[in-house]
Amino acid sequence: MGIELRRQIEKIVSLTDDEFEFVLSHFQSKKFKKHQIVIHEEDYVQYEYYVVKGLMKISRVDIDGKEHIIQFGMEDWWVTDSQAYHNRTKATMIVDCLEDAEVLALSLDNKEKLCRELQKMEYFFLKKTIAGYIALQKRILCFISSNANERYNNLLTLYPGLMQRVPKSMIASYLGVTRETLSRLNTGM
């Protein structure tokens, strides 16, 4: 239970068996079905989810009803509506499942409690958040410096496994183009 989470944490700080059990006791195990909505728009967001198995997406629906995918979340990733979760405000995003999913859910209270009880976990979350920040910066650089074709090829090399699990129309949404444009790209080969 949670070996992968332990592996992820131990890339940054080391834990004894007891410490890891203690960490894990702050999480709740949950399961979701394909197509199930994990975070509804306008809901308060109770949890941040560590994905043990499955695939989710974080998206926002604009005034014209178009869905824009901000992030995918697969195994060993963390998923939530960050703004709503951390500020205890209502969700502006939707999180749902592209596949049946198994997660470890961490409430904000438990996260803060855990950080106070075990300082290296706060260090872990800081390092992890910095890594996330850097990843988003790279994605922004990609938007300002690359066209659709280059962004698609970049995504292919970054997450080769994703393409087999996600419909192309969603890849298009993540890249900020229409599915028609994605379908016409010269994928390089």
Place this chain on the structure above:
Amino acid sequence: MGIELRRQIEKIVSLTDDEFEFVLSHFQSKKFKKHQIVIHEEDYVQYEYYVVKGLMKISRVDIDGKEHIIQFGMEDWWVTDSQAYHNRTKATMIVDCLEDAEVLALSLDNKEKLCRELQKMEYFFLKKTIAGYIALQKRILCFISSNANERYNNLLTLYPGLMQRVPKSMIASYLGVTRETLSRLNTGM
């Protein structure tokens, strides 16, 4: 000295006078001239900079020699090449000054030391990094869901002061469009 920094920190955690002096002792005060390069590409990045006064930009030059602006940094902001700074690797970005600048420089060793000595500072950096992450997510959402005109108007409302201090060609670069395109936008009022 550093009142604004203290105000920023105290929005998240409270500090005694002694504690703030202690925090400040981990920083070095530095000054830069307009056009001066603060972080050179390929250099190791010693510091993260809290901007006391002035205006900087973080950019990357692509293979065609085009400059892409990833971020501006004005008063009360933090500026560095995050990836290079936190991973102790060589800079892939350039940080330079659009105006004479005054900063407080924090080395990574001092940052980590400070976090160990005063846990609430680690909490501060965590909250601050999360806020940065959320801001980048919003910028990405803007790229995937808005055209150049909408992105420009969004920037106008987000940082109205920036326009008076930054040439439009740099705003264009930040928005991921050419200066010609920016110049033709219907700024909508």
Place this chain on the structure above:
DNA sequence: GCTGTTAAAGGACATTTGTCAAAAATTTGG
């Protein structure tokens, strides 16, 4: 206050991307 330099705006045209409609291919559930 000049003068050289840099920044901004505009025209003409090419390229990329979006939109709408339809056809083809694939997946899903029974």
Place this chain on the structure above:
DNA sequence: CCAAATTTTTGACAAATGTCCTTTAACAGC
């Protein structure tokens, strides 16, 4: 294994954005 639903591809055209070039405007240093 089949029928319905979903996803992907393609065509024709419109709109947005990029490129190249010229003109105009603003600014910096002397």
